[in-house]
Amino acid sequence: MKDYYADGEEKFGYFTTSFYDVFAWRMLKKLYNFTIEEVKNMSPLSILDIGAGPGRLSVMVAKQFPHAEFYTVDPSEYMVRVENKNFGKAGIKATCKLGSSREIPFDRKFDLIFTTLSFHHWENRDSSISYILSKLSDNGTFLIIEFMEDNYKSPVSLHKKHSISKKYAESLHFDGYEKKVDTSGEFIALSFTKLSS
Structure with missing residues (x-):
C-alpha cells in the first residue's frame, strides 16, 4: 500500500487511531x-477535511451543512476506516x-477546505498550502485550526511541536488570497x- 506520509511526519496506526477515536475527541x-x-x-x-483523523469533527461540520458534499483525506488507512x-x-x-496535504485524490474544487490539528505535522508547509489553495473554488476558503503556541498549556514537554505561533501565522502570505x-x-x-479574479 502506498505511504502517504512524508519523512518526519508522525504516523498513526491502529492503537493511536483507537485512542483518538475513543478518548482524545472528548478532550x-x-x-x-x-x-x-x-x-x-x-x-x-x-467541503474537504484534510487530516480528518477519526472523523469526529468532520461529522460535526457535516451536520452544519447538510446540503454540502463532504470529503475527507487522511494518510492513515486506520483513520480512514474509522472515518467511514x-x-x-x-x-x-x-x-x-x-491522501495528504500533498496529494488530494479528488478531481474537483472545494468551497471550504479545512484542517484541524494536522497542519503542525506537515513537512514543507508552504508548498502544501499552495497546492491546497489550487483546489479552492472561486471565493473558496482554506481554514487551518491549531493550538496557539503563545497560550498553549500542555503537560507534554514537546507541546510546542503540536502548535503554531501567532507570529508564524501572520507571516504567511499568498498572492490572490485574503x-x-x-x-x-x-x-x-x-x-x-x-x-x-
Missing part, C-alpha cells in the same frame, strides 16, 4: 466548538479516502479566501 470539545464557530457563517456546497464508520453511524454520506487570523484562548484559526 478536544472546546477546540471543536471553536472550529464550528469559525465556519458557522459560511455556506459551502463542497463514524459517518455511517451518523447517517451522513461522505467520501473518505487515503488572509485572516483569529485567536481565542489557546486556539488559533488561519484562513485564506480566494479573491475573485
Whole structure:
C-alpha cells in the first residue's frame, strides 16, 4: 500500500487511531466548538477535511451543512476506516479516502477546505498550502485550526511541536488570497479566501 506520509511526519496506526477515536475527541470539545464557530457563517456546497483523523469533527461540520458534499483525506488507512464508520453511524454520506496535504485524490474544487490539528505535522508547509489553495473554488476558503503556541498549556514537554505561533501565522502570505487570523484562548484559526479574479 502506498505511504502517504512524508519523512518526519508522525504516523498513526491502529492503537493511536483507537485512542483518538475513543478518548482524545472528548478532550478536544472546546477546540471543536471553536472550529464550528469559525465556519458557522459560511455556506459551502463542497467541503474537504484534510487530516480528518477519526472523523469526529468532520461529522460535526457535516451536520452544519447538510446540503454540502463532504470529503475527507487522511494518510492513515486506520483513520480512514474509522472515518467511514463514524459517518455511517451518523447517517451522513461522505467520501473518505487515503491522501495528504500533498496529494488530494479528488478531481474537483472545494468551497471550504479545512484542517484541524494536522497542519503542525506537515513537512514543507508552504508548498502544501499552495497546492491546497489550487483546489479552492472561486471565493473558496482554506481554514487551518491549531493550538496557539503563545497560550498553549500542555503537560507534554514537546507541546510546542503540536502548535503554531501567532507570529508564524501572520507571516504567511499568498498572492490572490485574503488572509485572516483569529485567536481565542489557546486556539488559533488561519484562513485564506480566494479573491475573485
